[in-house]
Amino acid sequence: xxxxxxxYQQMIIDHGKCPRNFGELENPTHxxxxxxxxxxDQLEIFLIIDDNDVIQDVxxxxxxxxxxxxxxxMLTELVKGNHIDKANGLVEDFxxxxxxxxxxxxxxxRLGKASVLEGVKQYPSRIKCATLSWHALxxxxxxxxxxxxx
Amino acid sequence: MSQSLNLENIRKDFKYLANKKQVIYLDNxxxxxxxxxxxNALSDFYRYSNANVHRGAYHLSEVATAKxxxxxxxAADFIHAKSSDEIVFxxxxxxxxxxxxxxxxxxxxxxxxxxxxxxxxxxxIVPWQMLSKAKGIKIRVINLTESGELDLPHYKSLLNKHxxxxxIAHISNVLGAINDVGLMIEWAHEVGAKFLVDAAQSPAHIQxxxxxxxxxxxxxSAHKHYxxxxxxxxxxxxxxxxxxxxxxxxxxxxxxxxxxSSEFMSAPHKFEAGTPAYAEAYGMSQALIYLNxxxxxxxxxxxxDLMVYTLEKFKQSDDLILYGPKDNRIGVxxxxxxxxxxHDVATILDSQGVAIRAGHHCxxxxxxxxxxxxxxxASLGVxxxxxxxxxxxxxxxxxxxxxxxx
Ligand SMILES: Cc1ncc(COP(=O)(O)O)c(C=O)c1O
Numbered sequence: 001x002x003x004x005x006x007x008y009q010q011m012i013i014d015h016g017k018c019p020r021n022f023g024e025l026e027n028p029t030h031x032x033x034x035x036x037x038x039x040x041d042q043l044e045i046f047l048i049i050d051d052n053d054v055i056q057d058v059x060x061x062x063x064x065x066x067x068x069x070x071x072x073x074m075l076t077e078l079v080k081g082n083h084i085d086k087a088n089g090l091v092e093d094f095x096x097x098x099x100x101x102x103x104x105x106x107x108x109x110r111l112g113k114a115s116v117l118e119g120v121k122q123y124p125s126r127i128k129c130a131t132l133s134w135h136a137l138x139x140x141x142x143x144x145x146x147x148x149x150x
Numbered sequence: 151m152s153q154s155l156n157l158e159n160i161r162k163d164f165k166y167l168a169n170k171k172q173v174i175y176l177d178n179x180x181x182x183x184x185x186x187x188x189x190n191a192l193s194d195f196y197r198y199s200n201a202n203v204h205r206g207a208y209h210l211s212e213v214a215t216a217k218x219x220x221x222x223x224x225a226a227d228f229i230h231a232k233s234s235d236e237i238v239f240x241x242x243x244x245x246x247x248x249x250x251x252x253x254x255x256x257x258x259x260x261x262x263x264x265x266x267x268x269x270x271x272x273x274x275i276v277p278w279q280m281l282s283k284a285k286g287i288k289i290r291v292i293n294l295t296e297s298g299e300l301d302l303p304h305y306k307s308l309l310n311k312h313x314x315x316x317x318i319a320h321i322s323n324v325l326g327a328i329n330d331v332g333l334m335i336e337w338a339h340e341v342g343a344k345f346l347v348d349a350a351q352s353p354a355h356i357q358x359x360x361x362x363x364x365x366x367x368x369x370x371s372a373h374k375h376y377x378x379x380x381x382x383x384x385x386x387x388x389x390x391x392x393x394x395x396x397x398x399x400x401x402x403x404x405x406x407x408x409x410x411s412s413e414f415m416s417a418p419h420k421f422e423a424g425t426p427a428y429a430e431a432y433g434m435s436q437a438l439i440y441l442n443x444x445x446x447x448x449x450x451x452x453x454x455d456l457m458v459y460t461l462e463k464f465k466q467s468d469d470l471i472l473y474g475p476k477d478n479r480i481g482v483x484x485x486x487x488x489x490x491x492x493h494d495v496a497t498i499l500d501s502q503g504v505a506i507r508a509g510h511h512c513x514x515x516x517x518x519x520x521x522x523x524x525x526x527x528a529s530l531g532v533x534x535x536x537x538x539x540x541x542x543x544x545x546x547x548x549x550x551x552x553x554x555x556x
Contacts, residue, residue, distance in 0.1 A: 003501070004497075004501040004552075007497070008494070008498070013553060016494075017489075017553075038509065039508070039509055039524060040509060040510045040514075040517065040523045041493075041523070042523070063523045064493075065491035065493040065494045066490070066494045066553075067493075067494070123497055125497075126497060129493065
């Protein structure tokens with residue numbers, strides 16, 4: 001039960017129910033769909049990246065579980081206003097936290113609020129829910145095709 | 151005379167229930183647990199009777215071959231087939247449908263039509279799509295009614311002289327609906343179409359009688375009725391099987407081979423290229439015998455009781471939305487907890503020791519029709535109890551508690 005409450009702590013439920021930066025951007029310079037075929041989670045991330053490679057605005061739409069929605073919500077809050085190199089670094093930090101699971105204290109600090117998603121690592125079948133939007137962001141910045149968690 | 155099942159004894163047959171940290175297993179539509187008789191039959195076969203079948207002129211191979219042949223007879227009897235020559239052993243339901251699509255499909259031409267329905271598993275959609283690409287056949291899809299049943303008038307309107315095959319789930323793995331395939335087969339035959347019954351969900355729950363149904367093909371996998379993985383059957387009327395080209399080719403299915411050409415054995419053997427999963431086929435036959443001994447009607451009665459109990463609990467919970475029909479159904483319950491995604495439901499239930507499935511259940515087009523991204527699904531097996539259902543609903547209370555902390 002304790003692990004469960006760590007997974008579904010207040011902040012995650014809150015972001016899951018009322019995701020921040022939810023909706024479409026009208027004139028995105030970059031956009032990217034993400035799809036998790038296992039769960040059916042799908043989302044699309046929209047970005048306005050200026051000439052200096054700074055993310056001026058970011059929003060997302062989609063449907064998915066509380067973990068995927070909360071994760072996308074926290075991601076958008078975190079990367080808005082940052083250079084894409086920094087955003088990509090954060091994606092690496094996030095992967096270190098959940099996928100390779102050898103994350104430094106500094107990386108956890110950089111992830112800020114999103115570090116509350118660390119509890120997801122106890123649930124291997126749910127890790128892909130959390131990483132979906134981060135994959136999508138990375139591919140969007142690189143101008144690559146649709147992100148899947150496969 | 152039907153007698154009721156002894157649940158206590160049945161539960162002793164399944165060792166997963168003896169685990170200290172007992173899991174409440176409610177994902178039986180996906181695959182069932184295996185009773186000791188099946189597991190022992192498998193390990194005894196490999197220990198004491200193992201030799202390749204239909205190949206060795208020595209005693210051990212004859213023993214193995216006899217068991218493999220016996221298994222075919224048990225399967226034939228189980229579905230009331232005329233003869234064991236109508237039973238092809240395959241890897242499972244998916245392979246069986248692919249076999250028909252590929253092999254019977256050779257007889258179809260551009261403009262011919264295959265009818266499926268809006269409640270099919272991907273295994274009964276994608277093979278027809280491939281055939282459509284290869285041959286230019288058309289796929290027509292039967293709609294669902296509001297209450298989640300097949301729209302039979304719509305089906306009737308789709309049937310015409312171009313219809314060559316109708317391929318329909320006997321029981322929906324999502325909605326639990328038992329489709330009236332008997333009537334549908336009659337209608338299909340009136341226009342000269344053949345009919346495939348995807349019976350993946352049937353053997354563990356209801357009686358199957360291919361002669362009474364008069365279906366042309368019927369398919370299922372052993373692992374969904376307490377048997378091993380990697381084996382299942384394709385039933386086909388013998389005259390149809392004889393007219394079909396082989397699906398795969400190689401050893402065990404030929405009578406003679408030269409570099410120029412080969413002669414094939416007759417059905418079912420011409421569809422069983424290579425060394426078959428003979429031990430698993432034998433294991434499957436032991437699962438069918440296990441079901442026979444319990445009595446499929448007794449099983450139906452007991453599962454119906456538990457289903458009614460469960461349906462009532464769903465009815466009492468305003469924040470649960472249950473999909474599928476009220477009647478003519480089995481204990482497959484696809485549902486949503488209002489405001490909570492199916493995956494979150496499954497994870498929270500898992501932490502309470504309740505195993506259910508969440509996702510699209512290999513039926514993405516149906517999810518589309520129902521306008522849901524995913525569903526949670528609990529499905530009953532012969533070992534489930536009322537108290538396990540109570541724990542499912544206790545778990546669902548925890549889901550609501552966690553998600554309602556305004
Ligand atoms: C209705 C239906 N058809 C086909 C299949 C495919 O069975 P298998 O994966 O064993 O080949 C399933 C399994 O979930 C099913 O429920």
